[in-house]
Each structure stands twice: as C-alpha cells, then as structure tokens.
Amino acid sequence: MKTLFCESKIKVILFALLLLCFSLHGKAQTAPKKLIAPSPERFQAINDSILAEGMLLYTFEKLAWQATDSLMKYNVNRAEINSATAIEDGNLTWRYIFANLDKEQTVFELTFHLSNDTSFYVSSATPRKLKPNEIELLKAKRLAPRKVIKEKGDSILLANTSGLNWDLIPLEKGGYRLYLLHGTTKHGVIPIGDDYSFDLDKEMNVLSWRRYHRSFLEQPITMNGEEIKEVMHSHTPMTPYFTTTDIANYMLYGHDLYRIKRFSVLSTAFADTSYLTTFDVEKMKLTSTVCPIEKH
Template identity: 30%
Template sequence: MKRIISLTFILVSSLFLAQNTKYTDAEIKKKLDSIKAEGNLLFSLENSSWHSTDLARENKKINGNFGGYLTYKNNDTVKTVILHKDRNLVIAEYSFTNNSKKPIKENLYQRNLNSNENNLKNIRSKVIAQLSDPKYEVGVPNGFNLNIITIPFEESYKNYVITGSSEANVIPFGNDYLFITDKEGNIISNKKFHSRLIPTMTSMPEGGIVTMSTHSHLKTNPFISATDICTFKLYAPFTKLEEFSVYSPSLDGYMIYNYKKDSLIKSKDFK
C-alpha cells in the first residue's frame, strides 16, 4: 500500500505587512460568499476553455487553423469559440452547462464573430499587449503558462491572469493577477494576489500522496482569492485532495474550501 503523506505548505504570499483590519463574522461570511461565487465563475469559464481547446486540438482540420479562443457566459451557458489563425472567423463553437466535461452542443461551421466576441477579442489583445510593461511585474515561470479570463464588469472588464501547468502532480497556486480595464481595454487598475508562484506538489517521488494543502496570506491580502478557488477546482480532480486552506494571520484563522461540497468557511483551526 502506498504511504499516505499529509503535507502542509505554509508559504508567504506578500512582501509587506499592514495593520490589522477587524471584520465582524457577518462581514467575513459575506466576503467569503462573494469570493466563492467569483471563483466558481472563473472555474466555469476556464473549464469550458480547457475542454474546448482539447476538442479543437483533437480535430485535425480545426487544429490546423487554430488561432486562439474566446470564452464567455451567455445566460446559463458557457461558450468557447475557436478562432481561425487569421482571427477573423469562428471555426468551432462549444457550449457547456453545469461545469460538465463534455459540451451540450458543438458547432463546427465557420461564421463571423458577433459583436460581443469582437469586443472580447479586442479587449484581450489590448490587455496582452500591456502586460509586458515592467510596472505590472507579470512573469511566466519556466514550465508554466499564463491564461487570461475576461469577464464584463459594469461598464468595464475584469481580466484575471492565472498560471497553468501541464504537470499532473502540481497545483499552480499563486502568480495570479487581476486587471480592470475600461471598455476600450486600457488598464485602469491592477492587483497581484500572491507575490510569486506557489507550486503545490500533490504526490511525492517515492509514491507518497499529499492529502492536505495550505498556504499563508499576509496582512495585506487577508482573504482567500477567487483565483485560489478556480485553480484548485481545475486541478484537484486529478489528485487525492478534496479541500485546501489559506491561513490568514489578520483574520486569526483558516479559510477552508472543499470543492466537492463547494463550501468555504473560516475556522480557528484546520480540521
């Protein structure tokens, strides 16, 4: 029988300290509910992107003309459209509901981009062009990649940047960002959730299995992030992990997320 190993990764996610901010229990619960909802939205979009691009790569005709993708929510459906390499046509469209792994609908006919898709394409292109500015400190660690999730937000757009990994035994927490842009795609505010990549191993070289994962946030970023939840939900099904926690000295406790229960709670101790 394989040796079961429980590891706790206590890692620092910010470089600066701040004064304690006091929250009531009701304020904490409201904040955690909001973060969980945002994390689930990010996951639903990235889940569609993952499975759609896999399907597109498996289709020789589509793969030969693959020029990127766009993912967005349309009522209760999440759609990913595959762009022609010239980026002026949609060459495949996949529709998902309830975070399923298989699309409920596939459309492999070429068509023009609609107005929403054109907007998303232009926003993403403009954001990507701005990310090379050193002031944003966006980096790509060796062996990893960056994925952008764009969400309409009032009259603006939220552009989350999360780190991805092709390795099955790593959950790539950290190295994640949020860029708010105006409707033309100009960055008007930005946030870095963690100071660096936190590559959490889920198995050990000698065959041991990781059953618990924790990282720590400092006082400048006291709450679990929506990107934490999204990343965990993407990678946890390939592991033995069902939950992870973030320790917050500012809140004097752990925030524990369980992806099978979709529960997010604050606890004095990790249980």
C-alpha cells in the first residue's frame, strides 16, 4: 500500500511541480555517493530537528515582516535606524528592535506575544538606552552579512539580487547562524531556492557555510486555473533531507499568504530507496514515507 500510495502521489504532484535541486556544503562540488538511510527513529529525529529550526527561522522572518510594516503604520523616521533584530524573551514573547547604534538607543520597538490562539504586539516609539546584550546582537546582525559577503561573496550564486533577506540566529553553543533567503514580491508564487546559511563564531569568523538549493524557482500556486492543494519539489542526492529554509518559505508564502497546508520534498539521496517527506502544517509534523525505486 505504501508503494502504490507514493507512486500515485508522486505522479500527480510531479505533474504540477518538479524542481530539481541540491545542496552544497563547504566547497564540495561533486555529487556524493548514495547514502544509507537512517533508521525510522533516527530519520524522525532528524525531521523533528529540521522542523524546529525551520520554524525558528520562520519566526525571525515573520517578525521582521510585521515589524517593518509597522514602521510605515506609525510613521517612524527610518533615517535614524542603522540596525534591527528580533530578540526572544521566552514564554512566547519576542521583541523586535529598530535601533541607532551610534546613539546606543532604540528608535522603535515592538513586543510580540505569539501563540496558537492569539497573537498581539505592543509598540513603543519612545527611545530608551540599549542593554549590553541588545547592543551585542544588533552589532552582530549588522556586521555578519558584510563579513560573509567579503569572505564568501564569490561562492554566493543567485538568480538575481532582489528580495534577499538576512536572518541572524544565535546558536546555543555560542556564535551565530546567518541565513540568506530569497523572497519574492510577485503574487501567486512561492519562492524556492537561492538560500544559504553561514555559521560564525562570536568574533564573526565564518566557520562553515551551506548552499541549500542549486537553482531558484517561483512556483505558481495555481495550475490550469485551479489552486494547488499540495506543493512539492525534488532534491537530488546532494540534499538528503527537507531543509530549514523549505520550512520557512513554505510557511511565509505557501501557508500564510495562500493557505496551503501540505508541502512535500522527494529525495533520491539514499541507496535503492527514495523518500517523500511531507510537512503537514495543521499537524505541525514533518514525516518521511518510503517510496521504493523500481529497477529496470
């Protein structure tokens, strides 16, 4: 039953959408050998970790969207702003700070409370002195993209340079992970690809980097005049799993803008077996289904 289900599902979805893409890590450019699939328990643990980090990235990006929209709503003087960042306070509470680092004070600040049942924010345009941890994070947010472009700019390959978004996430082990996402202003499409991450230490030295997809696609959400109920793209062997950037952009565009609730990635990275990994937004679950590859 699983085989028939996968074959039928893949044929239907691939007819609507197929993006052939792969990821690169470091400077490796050659395709790796086929991998041995992890145990079901290990596979699910990997998916759970990807989902958690992807939803964190989505939160950073979503708050940036909402906070930036509020600048116009409250007629904030943008000329005073030279850095901005999201800060997690815990208990589903976040702050988004627009600041002037030269004066070491806030310009505009929003406090968000996020939950499944209700979401609200409180704004403040009254300047206050920045706290030391805020200054550190704001400086890192401003410096990290410059450092990455200087050291790795030749390795960043993009379809175009419009709609680029940088998100800096502090790591529990120390240092930061800087994400580069490619968004879109076009209506009725979901951007997939042109996405990177860079791990940096606290001194802003680039320790490692990753390219998640080889190409860029703005996937239409309609086909033959009908809305697509589920979106899928394909990863070649250099991308074994769903990616955190897939989670973030599917949530931002596919779910939040167009109310699509299921997103899938077909991976052919594993020997003799392909996997269909599906992100079910309603269940908030990322699961993989075995789809055996027929030999001819």
